Amino acid sequence: MGRWEPDSEDRFRAAAIELFREIGYERTTVAAIAQRAGLTPRTFFRYFADKREVLFNGSERLQEKMVAALAQAPAEASPVDAIAAALAKAGDFFDDERRPLARVRKSVIAANPDLYERELIKMATLSAALAHALRARGVDDSDASLVAEAGIAVFRVAFAQWVSDSERRGYVEIVNESLERLRLLTAR
Amino acid sequence: MGRWEPDSEDRFRAAAIELFREIGYERTTVAAIAQRAGLTPRTFFRYFADKREVLFNGSERLQEKMVAALAQAPAEASPVDAIAAALAKAGDFFDDERRPLARVRKSVIAANPDLYERELIKMATLSAALAHALRARGVDDSDASLVAEAGIAVFRVAFAQWVSDSERRGYVEIVNESLERLRLLTAR
Numbered sequence: 001m002g003r004w005e006p007d008s009e010d011r012f013r014a015a016a017i018e019l020f021r022e023i024g025y026e027r028t029t030v031a032a033i034a035q036r037a038g039l040t041p042r043t044f045f046r047y048f049a050d051k052r053e054v055l056f057n058g059s060e061r062l063q064e065k066m067v068a069a070l071a072q073a074p075a076e077a078s079p080v081d082a083i084a085a086a087l088a089k090a091g092d093f094f095d096d097e098r099r100p101l102a103r104v105r106k107s108v109i110a111a112n113p114d115l116y117e118r119e120l121i122k123m124a125t126l127s128a129a130l131a132h133a134l135r136a137r138g139v140d141d142s143d144a145s146l147v148a149e150a151g152i153a154v155f156r157v158a159f160a161q162w163v164s165d166s167e168r169r170g171y172v173e174i175v176n177e178s179l180e181r182l183r184l185l186t187a188r
Numbered sequence: 189m190g191r192w193e194p195d196s197e198d199r200f201r202a203a204a205i206e207l208f209r210e211i212g213y214e215r216t217t218v219a220a221i222a223q224r225a226g227l228t229p230r231t232f233f234r235y236f237a238d239k240r241e242v243l244f245n246g247s248e249r250l251q252e253k254m255v256a257a258l259a260q261a262p263a264e265a266s267p268v269d270a271i272a273a274a275l276a277k278a279g280d281f282f283d284d285e286r287r288p289l290a291r292v293r294k295s296v297i298a299a300n301p302d303l304y305e306r307e308l309i310k311m312a313t314l315s316a317a318l319a320h321a322l323r324a325r326g327v328d329d330s331d332a333s334l335v336a337e338a339g340i341a342v343f344r345v346a347f348a349q350w351v352s353d354s355e356r357r358g359y360v361e362i363v364n365e366s367l368e369r370l371r372l373l374t375a376r
Contacts, residue, residue, distance in 0.1 A: 079373060121305065149340075150341045185338075
């Protein structure tokens with residue numbers, strides 16, 4: 001217990017999500033999370049500032065990876081194709097193993113206004129980062145904002161579909177289909 | 189002073205925005221707003237629950253009008269054309285007389301995280317209401333979410349452009365152009 005283990009972060013996250021589901025977010029303490037994970041609270045705080053961070057600490061890495069994918073898209077890629085590369089990259093985080101956690105996370109966030117606000121801020125920050133990365137590719141200022149915001153629109157809808165109860169398709173398939181659908185719906 | 193006047197709400201709003209600009213949002217009190225407006229605090233509370241509401245109490249009416257415009261779009265209008273009608277309807281609120289207030293409001297919100305969160309929640313609520321209204325027109329569930337979110341993307345970008353310092357074009361012109369631009373950018 002308490003010694004460094006390569007998967008401690010994942011163990012804390014899985015334990016926290018279990019407890020959030022079983023007894024609710026509000027009633028879950030860091031001590032209980034640590035006990036469930038078979039680790040110490042001291043180790044918990046090496047990974048997370050507080051229990052809220054269990055739900056959000058992946059979002060910075062997600063944003064970095066998405067921005068990097070956008071920056072690395074071929075120079076000739078259109079702004080929308082560059083955003084498509086960023087959206088697909090998020091699939092590295094949203095695999096089938098993560099889906100049960102993501103489903104619990106969704107209901108925890110839906111039930112807690114503070115967490116919902118945090119989630120909205122996270123999305124707004126991601127949108128701004130993607131717009132910034134598009135501008136760095138030479139995309140016009142307001143085109144960059146438009147394409148980034150539209151990309152976030154696709155991301156929200158695809159992610160909601162991916163975590164919905166009956167959904168079995170993978171995130172990447174869903175997000176590509178959502179983007180294609182937006183293209184069709186906006187076509188003249 | 190204090191007697192009912194048809195434009196009291198607008199007078200409070202103008203006075204509040206002046207004070208927010210002059211001494212900042214945090215330092216502005218309801219008493220000071222009332223004094224500046226030449227009205228009483230008691231009358232203030234007939235219109236607004238608190239000073240924050242001065243910045244947000246128009247958003248419910250805005251949402252109602254946008255949803256009504258969407259619902260009243262011709263039956264043969266595509267989902268995107270129905271959203272376009274809702275976006276244009278917001279122009280009733282964003283006229284040139286309102287623009288100086290909207291500019292101050294923008295900087296007040298940008299400087300106050302709580303207000304910024306409130307603004308994000310307002311946008312998420314508007315998106316959900318527009319998606320709901322699209323479903324009522326028979327639009328498929330996830331198409332409705334996609335088109336509503338994309339509409340909000342256009343709305344955010346157009347509104348930001350409308351309140352930017354050097355902009356002189358009207359909101360309706362800008363929002364129509366932004367939507368057209370999104371159509372072009374997403375076209376194959």
